[in-house]
Amino acid sequence: MNPMMKDGSVVIIGAGIIGIACAHYLAADGRKVTVLDKGTIADGCSYGNCGQITPSHVLPLNSPDAIKSGVLSLFDSRAPFRVKPQLEPVFINWMLQFARRCTHGRMIEAATSLKSILDSSFQEFESLLDGGVVDCDWNKSGTLYVYRSQKMFEAFAKTDDLLTRHFAVSAKRLSGADLPAFEPALRQDLAGGYFYEQDALVHPSRFAKAWVRKLQNDGVKFVENCEVISLDKEGARIKSVMTSKGVYEADDVVLAAGAFSPTLAREFECAIPVLPGKGYSVTVARPSVCPKVSMIMPEHNVAITPFAEGLRFGSMMEFVGFDSDIPEFRTRQLKECGKAYLRMETPKAHEEEWFGWRPMTWDSLPIIGRAPKLSNALIATGHCMMGLMLAPATGKLAAEILGERATHIPDAPFSPARFNA
Numbered sequence: 001m002n003p004m005m006k007d008g009s010v011v012i013i014g015a016g017i018i019g020i021a022c023a024h025y026l027a028a029d030g031r032k033v034t035v036l037d038k039g040t041i042a043d044g045c046s047y048g049n050c051g052q053i054t055p056s057h058v059l060p061l062n063s064p065d066a067i068k069s070g071v072l073s074l075f076d077s078r079a080p081f082r083v084k085p086q087l088e089p090v091f092i093n094w095m096l097q098f099a100r101r102c103t104h105g106r107m108i109e110a111a112t113s114l115k116s117i118l119d120s121s122f123q124e125f126e127s128l129l130d131g132g133v134v135d136c137d138w139n140k141s142g143t144l145y146v147y148r149s150q151k152m153f154e155a156f157a158k159t160d161d162l163l164t165r166h167f168a169v170s171a172k173r174l175s176g177a178d179l180p181a182f183e184p185a186l187r188q189d190l191a192g193g194y195f196y197e198q199d200a201l202v203h204p205s206r207f208a209k210a211w212v213r214k215l216q217n218d219g220v221k222f223v224e225n226c227e228v229i230s231l232d233k234e235g236a237r238i239k240s241v242m243t244s245k246g247v248y249e250a251d252d253v254v255l256a257a258g259a260f261s262p263t264l265a266r267e268f269e270c271a272i273p274v275l276p277g278k279g280y281s282v283t284v285a286r287p288s289v290c291p292k293v294s295m296i297m298p299e300h301n302v303a304i305t306p307f308a309e310g311l312r313f314g315s316m317m318e319f320v321g322f323d324s325d326i327p328e329f330r331t332r333q334l335k336e337c338g339k340a341y342l343r344m345e346t347p348k349a350h351e352e353e354w355f356g357w358r359p360m361t362w363d364s365l366p367i368i369g370r371a372p373k374l375s376n377a378l379i380a381t382g383h384c385m386m387g388l389m390l391a392p393a394t395g396k397l398a399a400e401i402l403g404e405r406a407t408h409i410p411d412a413p414f415s416p417a418r419f420n421a
Contacts, residue, residue, distance in 0.1 A: 021395030048354030
């Protein structure tokens with residue numbers, strides 16, 4: 001690497017958790033970092049997600065069952081996994097490419113790559129949080145997958161066996177009779193659950209904001225309400241970023257704008273096949289009997305996470321474009337999930353409701369790597385439902401790639417080149 005590049009300037013487009021993570025590792029390399037966002041810092045999916053850090057969640061969205069779920073959702077607007085038909089060529093192509101990858105072999109291939117970056121990210125989280133780099137909630141309490149249906153509970157045994165055989169990820173199996181003693185907040189009429197003790201939990205917005213404060217104290221500059229207009233290029237190199245708040249010169253540029261990254265694909269001269277996958281969350285006051293561990297209810301596609309100040313119900317997956325409504329039935333679905341699984345009344349009110357657009361790729365893998373046609377641009381987006389989970393490893397990879405060092409995990413599966421052949 002050119003020694004002069006060590007102190008070179010880096011402009012990061014996007015101040016979500018991925019942009020924040022990239023800023024951390026690049027600043028640690030001695031780079032002068034500026035982070036731009038057209039909105040506010042740590043907003044969007046970095047704010048209202050369920051905060052689960054789950055190495056157990058290694059299987060991708062493109063599973064053999066995904067096509068069936070998607071087709072059925074065409075006839076049920078309230079399905080937890082919903083696809084709204086759209087005639088745009090970009091949408092149609094994305095769905096066709098996704099469907100091609102909904103096979104057992106492709107699922108295992110994607111999961112193998114996800115396993116490497118999930119494990120890396122978990123180690124980085126422990127270093128950041130246990131080491132006091134970021135002072136924030138960090139709870140290694142595990143994740144409990146809970147089932148109401150005995151049939152679905154027994155069927156998950158095959159998935160647990162697959163995770164054990166292929167990825168050395170194993171759960172403790174709990175019968176319905178064992179669940180209340182293990183987690184007193186659960187009802188007594190459930191079929192059973194699987195507990196992955198290696199998983200953890202962090203409050204997403206508190207973590208992101210604490211990380212930003214630390215970076216600002218270290219000299220990283222964050223600029224809010226700053227929309228990128230264009231890139232000033234000279235040949236295959238970006239000279240500066242033109243924005244609504246002026247011009248920012250840069251030796252390197254990182255695109256980490258989440259679901260909005262494709263709006264700049266032409267400027268970065270590469271394909272960024274990301275669709276917005278809409279998710280929701282509702283946060284209610286902590287009930288008198290509150291769960292101790294983070295939970296996932298696969299039958300309802302809902303996650304439940306206990307925080308110090310509240311209980312959050314979240315998830316759903318809707319391919320409905322950049323729709324910004326929060327339908328009342330979605331918040332009701334989330335809250336009613338508590339009544340179905342927990343020893344609590346359905347909350348009559350909630351403290352906060354939220355939605356966000358996840359950046360979904362058709363192969364369920366993030367996009368991390370140099371833009372194929374620009375020598376000083378890096379793409380870091382497409383993290384699907386795992387932006388928080390994969391942020392530290394993504395930031396570390398970004399610093400290694402821009403620093404022209406060997407990467408700590410194989411980066412080829414995440415390269416933008418796979419879409420730009």
